[in-house]
Structure formats: structure tokens, C-alpha cells
Amino acid sequence: MSDIIRRDPRAEWIARNRLHPLHAAMQPAQHSWMGPNGVIRKNLHGVGFIGPNGIKRIDRSGAQQGGATKRTAAVEVQLPLHQVPAPAFYICVVPDMVGGRLGSHDRDLLGLAHQLAGSDGAVLAVVFGEHKESAFATAGVDRLLVLDGEEFSGYAPEQRVQGLRAVDNQFNPRHWLLPDSRSGGGELGRRFAAALGERPATRVWQVKDQECIGRAGAGLQDLARPVARLILAAVECAEPVSETRHEALPVELSTTVARSLSRIEDLGAVAVDPAAIPMAEAEFIFSGGNGVKDWALFHQTAVALGATEGASRVAVDDGYMARDRQVGASGTWVTARVYVAVGISGAIQHLQGIGACDKVVAINLDPGCDMIKRADLSVIGESAEILQALIAAVEAYRNDAKRDAA
Secondary structure, three states: OOOOOOOOOHHHHHHHHHOOOOHHOOOOOOOOEEEOOOEEEEEEOOEEEEOOOOOOOOOOOHHHHHHHOOHHHHHOOOOOOEEEOOOOOOEEEEOOOOHOOHHHHHHHHHHHHHHHHHOOOEEEEEEEOOOOOOOOOHOOOOEEEEEEHHHHHOOOOHHHHHHHHHHHHHHOOOOEEEEOOOOOOOHHHHHHHHHHOOOEEEEEEEOOOOOOEEEOOOOOEEEEEEEEEEEEEEOOOOOOOOOOOOOOEEOOOOOOOOOOOOOOOOOOOOOHHHHHHOHHHHOOOEEEEOOOOHHHHHHHHHHHHHOOEEOOHHHHHHOOOOOOHOOOOOOOOOOOEEEEEOOOOOOOOHHHHHHOOOEEEEEEEOOOHHHHHOEEEEEEOHHHHHHHHHHHHHHHHHHHHHHHOO
């Protein structure tokens, strides 16, 4: 697995963009070239490394030269640190944090917040409950406030509004930004605006020249108005932060949040059949392709995982899956948090369709296929054996959970 060279789209984009501040660092060192008379020339000063005593050494084994061609932005390039020691004002962002992690909509919102913050302001992210996110710094968070407590868990919009009002009283932010989404940000933002007596700017897709531009007329028209204090932004409202890393310093409230007498009783989540979830809305997709030989085992694994089933175009054309289960540019573009590709080689149309997925897991026999290069985690082997082992692992995990609960 470690010998497989993986593509880094961000590093490739930086290497092509000459205006990017990290462009020079992403260029591979040129150790040899052909002169005008056909003779190969070598750059003796570009070969070698600095030893612990400060003397330059030359690695004649060839290991150093072989590894120098691999370019990864995460390892070779350290993003510049953006610091705001004494913020002149705050821009507060309340991300949805679906599944406890920042989504693409949340990252777009943080990008818009930095446009409004400029160089003097700081972006303050307000997160409710426990989270699993570890990349707040690279997403553009300068200050992080976690409102943790049982009263904020589940569906508790009234209590969350109380928490946001406490944040507003302490930090007095210049702007509030929430995602105008069905995951909670749209409702919470409108409730919070009513509590503050503010008129929010909704469905905003662009902030330019001190104006908010939002969708109106069933999405057919644009409505421009002065920049509001409370903004409910749509998807792709701004480019996410990608060229800087931030401090993400933790902050706390100086006062406790008063408990509200909730008029809403949360009865918990309702179990939903994964097969009934539309492909475009599914968060966990288990997709099969031409490499799947035992489709009964494939369906059994999807049921054991509780995942929504998907398929490649080849599997659909062969009649193994319905047409509405096809994933790709010629099928359905998906935005799942976890996408498992079983026996899918990775045609360009399929890779386009899963481009917005957070984590991709590939199960394939071919270690050099495009899906393996795209995947965050790869398993090389026969799909039937891997699926059987996966079902056994899931059953063992659930049995252990039942014994612990008893």
C-alpha cells in the first residue's frame, strides 16, 4: 500500500498556478537536463542533503532522488499561519457539523466569514455538543467556542438560541453567519434572528460591494440588499479557506447559559430504510461495480452496514441494479460522507460523480486503478472474502455492544 503513488489534486493545482504563493515550493528540483549539443548536464549543487553537522552529503543509493519526485502539499509544504492576536471585531459562524464534522457547506461559510473579517477581524466558530472535527485550523477558524452540555444535544433549537444570545452578549460580533440548509442552520438562523429582532439576509450566494445577493422568486431572481448583521448563506457562497492555517484558539463563555423552558420534546431519531433515501441525500453509500461477482453477498453487506446501495454504470447496464442507483456524471452526483466502492475501477464519469464525497473507501483487486488512487482508504483483495470479513466484524461489534449494554 505504501508503494502506491497517490494523486494530490490540490498540490497539482498549486504547481500549475504561478500566482500561488506556494508555487515555487511545489516545483520538483531539476537535477539533470539535455544541453543544446545533446549532452546530458547534471546540477551537482542540487543533489544531496544537509547532514546533522551542517555538511552537505550526497545519497548515491538513489533513494533520495526517487522520493524527490513525490509531491504532497500536506508533507512538503507548510501553510502560512494566520494569526489575529487582538481582534478588532468578530465574525461568528455557526456550522451545521452534520455527523460531528465540517461539511462542504460549512467550509464555504468559513470562507465567506474571512472575506468579511479581513485582516483585523477574527472568525469565531460556535459548535454545539461533542464533535469529531480535527481540521478547524485548516478550515479557517481563528477562535473556537464549544457549547457542550446535555441541554444542547438532540433537537433543541430554543436552548441553542439561548446559547447564541449569550455569545452575542459577550463577543458582540459584527456579523452572524449560518448555513441556510435543511440540516438545522436554516431554522436556527431564523429563530435566532427573531430573538434578536434582526432582519436576516437569506439564501445569500454572494457578498460584494457591501451588498448581500440572495436568491428570490423561487430561485429565478436575485435580491440585493445592504450587508445584514445576520446572514443565512447558501452553498458555494464563497471559496473555502485553503491557502492558510489558523490558530483555532479555544474560548469560553464568561457566564452560564440559562436553561429555557422548552416547548419541544425530542423523541429521538426515527429509523429510516436506507433504500428509501435518495442517492443525492445519502450520507453512507455502498456502491458496486463490475468486480462484484456475488450480488447477494453485496446486498447482505449493505444491509449489515445500514448503507444506501449504489452502482456503477456497468453494473446498471448489466441489470444488477436499477437505473436510479447509478452514481456518476451520467447518473447521480452524490455528496456522501462515506462512499465505499466495491469492484469499481473508477471511470472519469464515476469519479466526477463522487468528487464531493468526504471519505472514499475502495475495495479492488487492481492496485493501480483510478479508484484506488482516488480513495482515502484502499483494500486490495477479492471482494467476496473482504465482504464476508466485513459482515463478521460488524456482527461482532454489535454483539459486544449488546453485552456491554446488558
